Amino acid sequence: MMTMGETWGSLGSAMATIMFVWTMYKNYFPPELNGQIIRYSQKIKSFIHPYIQITIPEYQGDGFERSKAYIAIERYLDKNSSKQARRLKANVVQDFESVVLSMEDHEEVTDEYKSIKLWWSSSQDIPNRQSISFYPREDEKRYFMLTFHKRHREFITKNYLKHVLDEGKDIAVRERQRKLYTNNKSENWYGYKRSMWSHVVFKHPATFGTLAMEPKKKQEIMDDLITFSKAEEYYAKVGKAWKRGYLLYGPPGTGKSTMIAAMANLLKYDVYDLELTAVKDNTELRKLLIDTSSKSIIVIEDIDCSLDLTGQREKKKEQKDDKNENKDPAKTEMMKQMEENKSSQVTLSGLLNFIDGLWSACGEERLIVFTTNHVEKLDPALIRRGRMDRHIELSYCGFEAFKELAKIYLSIESHYLFAQVGLLLEETNMTPADVAENLMPKSTAEGADFCLERLIKALEQAKEDARLKVEEEAKVKAEKEEKLRANKEEDEKEKGKQDTTVDEVKNT
Known part of the structure; x- marks a missing residue:
């Protein structure tokens, strides 16, 4: 049985054949007759095939990365595929904890939006020639095809497609296998399988329900996080990048890392644990920022210990230069190069631009979290409002926090x-x-x-x-x-x- 897309595709092919034959013999007809034939053929074609088709390929551009639009549509169609399609593909996600069903190639499902009926089909182009390739996409080119009546063209292109992409992204975020990332040294960044970040599955059990904190303060933090996650239009309205900074400070053992895990579990965000000492300079810091995803938390723990960010590095360098003043010049230069190669050259200015400079707007819906045991050591420019919007003190256990722990344990x-x-x-x-x-x-x-x-x-x-x-x-x-x-x-x-x-x- 032919699908809706295949049916209209066959009719379209038949019309194309007729037009091809007419093109071959049109010189045998008078010009005025040719004009009438063209007009009538267009009317017949429009009457027979009043549908528009939009193709969304799996790979676009250089072909090295799957199209985000294709992935979003795939997740959107999952809910219809399991109910309508006869042939399905099963994909295991969430570390073997759940199965996602999607329609097999050359299957079709229907969708309805605002009383408008649409058809989605999944297809695949296989080349005629045999080839050996390291990249499967060169041999198999999958795509989704959307078919709808031409009278809905403007509404579908402006409203429906945006609805599908937004809904697909939300489903992907809700069901994705969240990850905990850490940055690699720049020596591992290049080649086909570049890896600026390494990751493991994020499965930390901490939640705000298990967090030892005064209930009122805990609720305020939760409300602030949820409000942020729903504030895309507000941030666009006031002209600010959709991000928010949190400074967590207090003595060791007061739950700063646990708070970060609870934030990630509440919002279902990935976590990027940024180790500044492994970043060579400000340029590498920007590249790492660009390579992070939206809906994520970028964490710098113990920032007061990560780097000398308040001019102390220059003082230490001057002291070393004084000590090496009377030594062999060649040996001094070699020691200097070794020191420069092993130490990070990230500056306070570079870190400030990372937080709220022009490059910070390269992604959206991100939290930037600093933790420290000694807030008084940090440069005021680093933690001012606008960079670290919310300062949260995590102190020693009080009576209200104790009662929360007694309830839990x-x-x-x-x-x-x-x-x-x-x-x-x-x-x-x-x-x-x-x-x-x-x-x-x-x-x-x-x-x-x-x-x-x-x-x-x-x-x-x-x-x-x-x-x-x-x-x-x-x-x-x-x-x-x-x-x-x-x-x-x-x-x-x-x-x-x-x-x-x-x-x-x-x-x-």
Whole structure:
């Protein structure tokens, strides 16, 4: 049975044959008759074949990458393919966790949009000649063909196709196998299989539901993220690139990396973990940015430790130059080249352009996240509003965060020991990671009472350790002050002896 597209294609071929025959013999007819034949043939063709066909090939341009439009249409048609097509292809995605069905070649499905009926067919061109190729696309050229009535031409090209592409992209994002990327050194960037980024499947279990944080603050962050993900028109309206910066700061163990994982799981974004020390210079940094995808989070962890971004590098270089001043010139030059080759030349200016310069608008719907344990060390220009739009402090565990952890790890929302835990949390500093470790049952025999008592003991020990540390620091400080005082007295006595000797010499 012929499909809709094949039927109209056959009719079109028949008309083309008639026109070809007429072209061969048209010289035997008067010019005025030829004109009438042309007009009538066009009317007959329009009457017999009042449909328009649009072809979307799988590969475009240089043919090295599948067309994004083709991929989006493929995902859009999946929902119709499984219900209508008789022959289907099964693709396993999500690390063997789900199967996506799509129509096989030369199948056809129908679609309806705003009461307009359309036909989609999947086809494949196979060359007549045999060839050996490293690239399958040279031998098999697949494409989708859309067929619709010509009276809907303007509406289909302006509205329907945009609807299909947008819906296909959304489906791909919802069902894609999300990845965690890290950047490679530039030596691995070139060749047919260039690899600026290496990746693994991102399957971190953290969510905002399992995050130890004060509920109100947690909800504010979630609302901000969701609002950002739906704000494409707003960002276009105000003339800003569709991106947002987050600065996560606080002591080690307070959940900065876990917060990033929760963000990615909430928005279903990929994560790009950017290691600045592996980036040679500002140009490479821009290339890495261009090679990231939309709907992603670009992360620079411990940014205060990643590079010297506030002029310290130049000071260190000057110090090294001073040390090498009196050494062999040839050896000094060799050491200098080795140092330049192994160290990153990314500057503060280059990083600022990466965040919100012209190149930052090369993608859309992206979060840029910095983490640091020492926010006071960062250059103010790096973290000002507009670059890091939201500053989130992740501090030591408070009582509200503890209750969230107790709900997660012990499945309880109240207990008679909660009050004692709350008092101890106010008197000492313990990270959410340490609190969670004490709350986690080590065996099935350990109930809520046992885990809470263990946490109380740990808090009391931490309190005692903090007290001893303060006393030790005070003792060391007192000893230093006593030593300074003794040295000062000794210096004064020595100076007095010297003055007496000078006076005796003068009198003599």
